[in-house]
Every structure is written in C-alpha cells, then in structure tokens.
Ligand code: DX5
C-alpha cells in the first residue's frame with residue numbers, strides 16, 4: 432500500500448437514542464463539551480425498522496440550540512428520498528440512507544449532494560458489502576451496521592468487521608462508520624478493521640463518565656491509525 436496514503440481522521444459520534452430525550456439540548460451540549468466530534472441522530476419511521484423516534488422538526492429545534500455541531504442523520508426510514516430537503520432545511524450536515532430502503536441509490540446520493548449535504552450509505556448486517564461499491568464516488572461515508580437497526584443497547588456483531596476491512600482496503604480515503612454495540616470492549620475490533628467514524632450510544636450515554644469513554648474510543652482508533660501509517 433502507498434505509504435503516502437493516509438486514512439481519514441478519527442471522529443467520535445455519540446448516538447443520542449438512549450439519552451434523556453426530554454433534555455436533548457443539554458445532553459447534546461454536554462456530549463460536545465466532553466469531546467464528541469459529531470452527533471449521530473437516529474431517525475426511525477416504524478416501517479423500515481420496528482421503532483419510532485423523531486423527524487426534522489426536532490432536528491430544527493436542536494440545530495437552533497447547538498449551531499456548530501455536525502449532525503449525521505441516520506435515516507432508518509422506508510422512503511429516504513422524501514426527507515432530503517426537510518432535513519437539509521432543518522440543519523442536517525450528513526444524510527445517511529439505507530441501501531435497502533431505496534430503489535435508486537445513485538439518484539438519491541446525487542440529490543443529497545445537490546442540496547448541499549454530505550452523503551452516507553448504510554448497510555444492514557444481512558446485506559453484502561459489495562453492493563455499495565458502485566456508489567463509492569457518489570458518497571462520503573459508508574456505514575456498516577454492527578447490529579440490526581432499530582434499537583440501542585444490542586450486542587455487537589463481530590463478524591461485520593470483515594465488511595469494514597474489505598471497505599478500508601478498497602477505499603483508503605473513505606469515511607467508514609460503525610454503529611451498534613460499539614463501546615470499550617468492542618472498539619479495538621472496529622479500529623483494527625479500519626473504521627474511523629465511531630458511533631456509540633448506550634456505552635457513552637449510560638456511562639458514569641462519558642468523557643472518559645469517548646476518550647478511550649478515540650485512543651483505540653488513533654492507535655490503529657498510527658500503526659497503519661507506519662506500515
Ligand atoms: C440502532 C441505532 C444506533 C444505536 C446505537 O439502530 O442506529 O445508532 O443508537 O446504540 P448502541 O451503541 O447502544 O448500540
């Protein structure tokens with residue numbers, strides 16, 4: 432591998448799904464103060480996944496309270512085309528749709544870029560990793576789900592790391608995100624496989640010291656990045 436190639440930087444993005452949603456503004460502010468690089472916001476519609484969360488009106492309110500934060504929208508919805516403009520207007524920065532939810536991933540990716548957001552494409556555990564390859568030039572990030580989407584607090588699926596490794600080898604510059612069951616006991620596997628965008632929900636939000644947990648996650652990813660650079 433070319434020694435001059437460098438992997439994209441480490442970013443820690445807590446998921447607020449299991450946070451105190453009645454106090455979302457202060458929960459987000461605290462996470463950002465504690466070292467979060469971005470906020471991972473899980474949108475669920477009760478169709479694509481068997482759970483419901485929130486939509487663009489909430490994102491808009493949150494944006495007015497946290498003007499600087501990077502919002503990574505994880506769109507677990509059946510009709511991802513429908514919410515591109517509303518989410519952009521609400522202040523979203525990145526729009527991550529599920530490959531399984533759309534008939535035309537290329538058109539959707541172009542639409543997201545056109546309105547001015549970064550593009551993420553996500554795959555569920557049962558989806559083969561190579562389906563995303565044709566869209567690599569159209570997306571900024573690939574999200575490899577490490578649990579079935581729908582709920583926080585599930586068990587990390589270690590066999591998804593093969594997908595992360597495959598993508599990292601093929602796309603050294605791509606942002607690769609992992610989401611689901613990621614925390615202190617599973618971060619090394621993610622980091623060694625090559626993930627650089629780390630979503631962690633319950634492991635951060637339920638921790639006594641979220642700052643220490645995010646710092647531990649970051650250290651693991653930085654260590655793997657360093658090893659990669661000197662290889
Ligand atoms: C699950 C969501 C995740 C979830 C992660 O469908 O996409 O972002 O909040 O939570 P943990 O880290 O608890 O698995």
Ligand code: ZN
Pocket residue numbers: 446471472473505610630
């Ligand atoms: Zn998510």
